[in-house]
Amino acid sequence: MKKKILFSFIFIFISLFFTTNVKAYRVSGGISQYLPTYNPNSYPGYLLAPDFYDSVRDILFDKKYSELSSSLQSSIGSANEYKYMFALANNDGSRTNRVIVIFTTVIPTFTYDSVNNSYSMTLPAGSKYARWQRIYDSSLNRYDYYFMFTDEVSTYTPDFYSSLYGSNAYITNTNNFDLPSDFLNYFSNVPVNHKVYLTFNYETYKYYNYFYLDNTLVYTNACGEGDLTVGRFYSCPFNSDTPIEANKVVSIMRLSQSYMPNGWDYNNLGWSDTTDKYYNSMIGGIFPQNSKIEEISFISSSDSSVLLTSNILDVQYTDINSPTYHFNLFSSAISWNDTTLSNYDLIKTTISFPTTDITSFDVWEEGFNKLSDNYIADNISTTNNAIQEQILGNLNGNTVSTDNYFNFFNNFQVNNHSLSGFITLPLQTISHLSDTCSVISVPFPMMPNFSFSLPCMSAIYSQYLGNFFTMYQLIINGIISYYVGIGLFKIVKNTHDPKNDSIEVVDL
Amino acid sequence: MINSLIGGVFNLVTSLVSLILAPLDLVISSFLPDLSNALVYIQQFLALCVQFVGWVVDALGIPSFAINLIILYFTAKIMIPLTVYPIKLAIKWFNSLKT
Numbered sequence: 216m217k218k219k220i221l222f223s224f225i226f227i228f229i230s231l232f233f234t235t236n237v238k239a240y241r242v243s244g245g246i247s248q249y250l251p252t253y254n255p256n257s258y259p260g261y262l263l264a265p266d267f268y269d270s271v272r273d274i275l276f277d278k279k280y281s282e283l284s285s286s287l288q289s290s291i292g293s294a295n296e297y298k299y300m301f302a303l304a305n306n307d308g309s310r311t312n313r314v315i316v317i318f319t320t321v322i323p324t325f326t327y328d329s330v331n332n333s334y335s336m337t338l339p340a341g342s343k344y345a346r347w348q349r350i351y352d353s354s355l356n357r358y359d360y361y362f363m364f365t366d367e368v369s370t371y372t373p374d375f376y377s378s379l380y381g382s383n384a385y386i387t388n389t390n391n392f393d394l395p396s397d398f399l400n401y402f403s404n405v406p407v408n409h410k411v412y413l414t415f416n417y418e419t420y421k422y423y424n425y426f427y428l429d430n431t432l433v434y435t436n437a438c439g440e441g442d443l444t445v446g447r448f449y450s451c452p453f454n455s456d457t458p459i460e461a462n463k464v465v466s467i468m469r470l471s472q473s474y475m476p477n478g479w480d481y482n483n484l485g486w487s488d489t490t491d492k493y494y495n496s497m498i499g500g501i502f503p504q505n506s507k508i509e510e511i512s513f514i515s516s517s518d519s520s521v522l523l524t525s526n527i528l529d530v531q532y533t534d535i536n537s538p539t540y541h542f543n544l545f546s547s548a549i550s551w552n553d554t555t556l557s558n559y560d561l562i563k564t565t566i567s568f569p570t571t572d573i574t575s576f577d578v579w580e581e582g583f584n585k586l587s588d589n590y591i592a593d594n595i596s597t598t599n600n601a602i603q604e605q606i607l608g609n610l611n612g613n614t615v616s617t618d619n620y621f622n623f624f625n626n627f628q629v630n631n632h633s634l635s636g637f638i639t640l641p642l643q644t645i646s647h648l649s650d651t652c653s654v655i656s657v658p659f660p661m662m663p664n665f666s667f668s669l670p671c672m673s674a675i676y677s678q679y680l681g682n683f684f685t686m687y688q689l690i691i692n693g694i695i696s697y698y699v700g701i702g703l704f705k706i707v708k709n710t711h712d713p714k715n716d717s718i719e720v721v722d723l
Numbered sequence: 724m725i726n727s728l729i730g731g732v733f734n735l736v737t738s739l740v741s742l743i744l745a746p747l748d749l750v751i752s753s754f755l756p757d758l759s760n761a762l763v764y765i766q767q768f769l770a771l772c773v774q775f776v777g778w779v780v781d782a783l784g785i786p787s788f789a790i791n792l793i794i795l796y797f798t799a800k801i802m803i804p805l806t807v808y809p810i811k812l813a814i815k816w817f818n819s820l821k822t
Contacts, residue, residue: 643773645797648790650777672782688786695789699796706800710807 652671659665676684752759780790 640769640773643770644776645794647773647776648780648794649787650780652777652781655775655778669778669782671778673784676784684784687784688789691785692789695785695792699792702796703799706803710803710811 652673654671655669656666657669659667673684680687748759751762
């Protein structure tokens with residue numbers, strides 16, 4: 216009896232090593248919060264996944280960086296003892312040399328920035344970009360710092376949330392992963408409603424730009440303001456101060472046909488990455504004298520995997536002696552699937568072009584935003600599901616591949632006459648031991664429209680029993696390990712008997 | 724190679740079981756169709772029960788490590804004697820020839 220108890224404890228300790236990974240994942244903060252009511256139509260549902268490395272679990276906020284290695288200090292340059300620094304932390308709370316960002320001042324609320332790669336900072340695994348933001352947590356009466364890591368960002372998406380896409384996007388914070396409600400509301404409401412308005416005042420001949428977040432004016436004059444000039448092309452320029460959607464805004468005005476094309480101001484196009492192309496196109500006489508613009512269209516893709524770097528502006532014009540022409544002003548597009556834009560069905564949004572001398576229009580492409588948001592939501596959903604599956608799988612043991620054992624019993628077939636089915640039933644049972652649990656739905660008798668479901672219990676155990684369930688599993692591991700060990704020992708021992716040539720069978 | 728041999732042996736055993744039981748199945752299905760139906764229903768009931776094994780294991784909170792051990796045990800229980808027996812038989816023949 217004492218030996219059995221001793222062996223049980225030994226096997227419990229052995230099994231403890233086998234289950235360390237499962238436990239460590241949670242303890243090290245792999246997942247701290249999951250939004251079970253994630254609605255793909257809302258934005259965004261996400262998991263907090265700060266566990267980028269097995270040995271790193273948290274973001275540590277520190278005012279000193281004197282403890283950094285000399286090499287990192289030298290790479291940072293201009294050593295300042297009291298710079299603010301964020302770094303990844305070890306499990307014991309000590310800081311690693313994986314510095315994410317260093318500030319000389321406290322991060323202002325609702326600001327954002329990208330990692331300065333010139334500091335040779337090490338980003339979490341799988342990520343190429345980091346953004347951060349300070350948000351006041353009203354529930355805790357303190358500021359919290361949020362970090363977003365992703366492997367894909369748009370060049371012109373300086374906004375914090377707008378970078379939340381990519382196949383490897385994470386959000387974490389310095390506040391033990393508790394998201395304040397303000398933050399959730401912020402993320403759930405902003406992307407749908409934020410718009411950019413490029414407005415014109417025809418009386419004063421000035422133009423203004425406004426950027427609204429959730430019906431609140433956030434940026435005034437985001438794209439500059441100035442006097443309207445006849446025949447000039449106005450657009451919101453790309454720069455670090457411009458909200459993401461500002462690049463969706465294009466406004467064109469003209470006074471009369473006689474100013475085209477020379478009346479266009481090529482130097483104020485503002486499309487920094489396409490200026491040359493546009494300029495050359497215009498110089499090439501795309502809009503000849505005496506032509507008349509009939510229609511201007513903005514084209515976006517119906518495929519959510521395509522992200523346009525700018526609007527595809529299609530201008531339809533007619534010449535006096537020519538039929539209708541189309542000219543695609545902006546053709547640059549990037550595709551996340553590495554295919555060209557022409558392969559996709561394009562949505563053409565026609566904008567009427569009034570016949571008055573001074574014409575302008577304000578555009579924000581909400582449909583375009585929705586495509587982008589859907590893509591973000593899909594990516595986050597996919598990432599969340601994968602992480603959830605991994606976590607729950609680790610907790611429940613469902614992701615441990617048992618194929619090597621499992622396939623061994625697959626060759627046993629049951630014929631229609633049932634007798635062999637009885638004989639092979641033990642093997643069938645063994646083969647089903649590693650089945651993934653699925654919810655059992657049982658209909659009520661005499662009530663075909665009603666049924667009750669038996670949920671998979673291990674997830675419930677994990678949620679409500681916590682460490683007790685882990686201890687229970689450890690004990691089960693130890694007991695079963697003990698008896699399996701004894702059984703295997705007996706099997707091997709029986710092979711020593713030279714006269715024993717019996718073949719083991721599994722009893723029914 | 725070894726997997727093919729093992730798989731072949733087990734397929735042979737399964738086929739032999741089916742072959743041995745085939746006349747009995749034929750007799751039952753031909754002359755005792757009600758019994759045949761009853762056996763089929765029992766087998767279907769057992770198969771239905773087996774489908775819930777995954778849920779039962781999950782409800783008992785048995786970790787995958789233990790499940791793997793159990794499957795490993797039964798695999799070893801069948802495989803080890805099956806592997807050792809031919810070796811012992813060969814040694815036995817060798818000793819017989821030697822004497």
